[in-house]
Amino acid sequence: MKKLTLLGSTGSIGTQTLQIVEAYPDRFQVVGLTAQRNMTLLAGQVRQFHPEIVAVGGEAERAELLELLAGYAAPPDIRVAAQGVVEVAAHGDAQVVVSGVVGVAGLLPTLAAIEAGKDIALANKETLVAAGPVVMPRIQVKGVHLLPVDSEHSAIFQCLQGGKELNRILLTASGGAFRDWPVERMKTATVKDALKHPNWVMGRKITIDSATLMNKGLEVIEAHYLFGLDYEQIEIIIHPESIVHSLVEWADTSVLAQLGWPDMRLPILYALSWPERIPTPWRPLDLVKIGTLNFKAPDHEKYPCMRLAYQVGRVGGTLPAVLNAANEAVVELFLNEQISFADIPRLLALTCEAHPTVSAPALADILEADRWAREQVQIQALRTVITPV
Structure with missing residues (x-):
């Protein structure tokens, strides 16, 4: 029986992970869950999987979850906000923490789980993109396993x-x-x-x-x-x-x-069961x-963001954290229809060019780079794209 904690239980990775737990109840046991806003789904997960501890977005969500769990015999310890997620990640005797939180919000909980000696099933790429120079040494020092969940x-x-x-x-x-x-x-x-x-x-x-x-x-x-x-x-x-x-x-x-x-359950299952493989009834x-499998080289003119990522990676330091945060901010502007699709790579390049890179960053440097990048995107967008009302 492998005990696990799941960060981001109501998202795509989270729900598919719990499908695996449901399918193999003699193999996996849930210790902790976290979710930001979807309390209805989280309440159902609590009733089904009986976690010891959960974290939710804030006090309003905590009150909503308690109401949804009225009459449930064994309500979990409920923590709130970002610190609550960190506490759940480090909690108890879970052997594996599935990091399925979206964005750089997954960084601090993943580090907390590493410090607590837990193996990491990593679906949150931003943790390594932004903070690889901090995370990888801690993996080595603590002697835990880092198991990738992204299919590639x-x-x-x-x-x-x-x-x-x-x-x-x-x-x-x-x-x-x-x-x-x-x-x-x-x-x-x-x-x-x-x-x-x-x-x-x-x-x-x-x-x-x-x-x-x-x-x-x-x-x-x-x-x-x-x-x-x-x-x-x-x-x-x-x-x-x-x-x-x-x-x-x-x-x-x-x-x-x-x-x-194309089924994310397979890489999730492998990360949870490694070094074993579990037979499945899947197709x-x-x-x-x-019939046919096709391959071709990517067009660098068509995908300038890809070329920028390589350039940023080679520079290293705090610049990947800037690229990651800037990308989150720029995509949000695009989804809100405040900028065009063509503005995405241009704003990313302008933000990266403006950043004074710290070559050997500490965690504080990475968090500051993340904050700076989100602010810089807004500055660059207002200068070149968005017309103030």
Whole structure:
């Protein structure tokens, strides 16, 4: 029986993780859950999985959850706000913490779980993108395992088991909503256009990141920290079918790939069950039915965010934290229809260019860089894009 805590239990990763717990009740037990606003769903999860402790967005959510749990025999300890999430992450005898919180909000809880000696099933790429220089040394000092949940990084991790002399890795990308659009047409892309992902149903922010390919740029930085490779050894290839999740190439040029249907339950299950594999009743992959798998190089003119991510990663220090925070702020402006799709890479570049990078940052430097970047995006947008009312 492996005990786990789930940060972000009402989101996509969270609900799919709990589907796995439900399917394998003799394998996994829930110790803690966190959710920001969806108290109705969280209350149902509490009644089903009986966590010892939960964290919610604030006092209003705490009151709502208590009302929803009226009559429940064993209500959990309820903590609130960001500090509450940190407390849940470090709580009790959970062996694995699934970090499914969206954005840089996942950083401090993940660090708290590491300090408490818990293995991390990481679905929150921002933790490593923004704070890899802080997080990875703590992983080493505490002797915990960092297990990737993103399908691409899970694929690489699976291919690496038992191997040595790695030469390079290849991250596959669907190409997002605009993979078949010409560059000129993308200048007029609307929010509605960008949210039409051809393969996946995801949250609004990650779907926009897929359309700009920033999600893949951030995954390159994450892979740099996860697998210890130089940026020249990490490549992106467009693979529209999303069946090959990533590949690794060894020193003798042999290549291993991990394949599967586009289903996030598989990488979640592997992160939870590693180093074992658990038999499942899920639909097996049918290559004959798929028929054809296609691959092509990404267009750097079409996806300038991808090129920017490589540049930022090579600089390192606090600059990846700036890129991550600026991207969150810029995507929010786009989703609110305050800027155009073409403004996204331009505002990101302006923000990164304005940042005085700290080359060997402490946690305080990273948090300050995150705050600075969000403020700088607003300044750059007001100067160049948004007309004040």
